[in-house]
Amino acid sequence: MKVVTVCGMGFGTSLMLLMDVQAIGKKHGYDIQGEAVDLGSAKGKECDFMVASGEIASELDGESVEVVAINNLLDKEEIERKVMPVIERVAKGVK
Template sequence: MKIITTCGMGFGTSLMLLMELQSIGAKHGITIEGEALDISSVHGQNCDAIFGSNEIVKSLDGITVPVVGIKNILDKAEIEAKLLELIKSTGSEKG
């Protein structure tokens, strides 16, 4: 599964979020490939989903993949719940 994480500049919050998603994926036997990008670079990217803070993802228009907002990017339980919900809803395979 390829996930793009995004924030204002593309190398702080988004990188931290991507690393957490990859760790959670590994815990559940799911390989998460991804990229941390600034908000202006997200459009046109090939991915299965986009994650970011609730404030950042509100500004994403015209995105055709699932966009997942995280209320508290330090809350590992919230991130895990939303990742597993996404996987369940999209039918993504493990591996």
């Protein structure tokens, strides 16, 4: 499956989120490919879901995929708690 992680500039925060999401997926037996991008590049990207900070996620309303909003980007438990249900739905083919 493919995730797009989004931040204001397209590196730093989004790259950190991508690595966290991939590690969480691997921990649970899922292979997650991904791309870290800036907000402008994220719109219309082909992916299974997106992950972004709460502020950035609100800018992604209207995307055709689910956008997971993370409040504390340093809280790996929050990321896992919010991302795993989405990964499992995507893996089952449920939107």
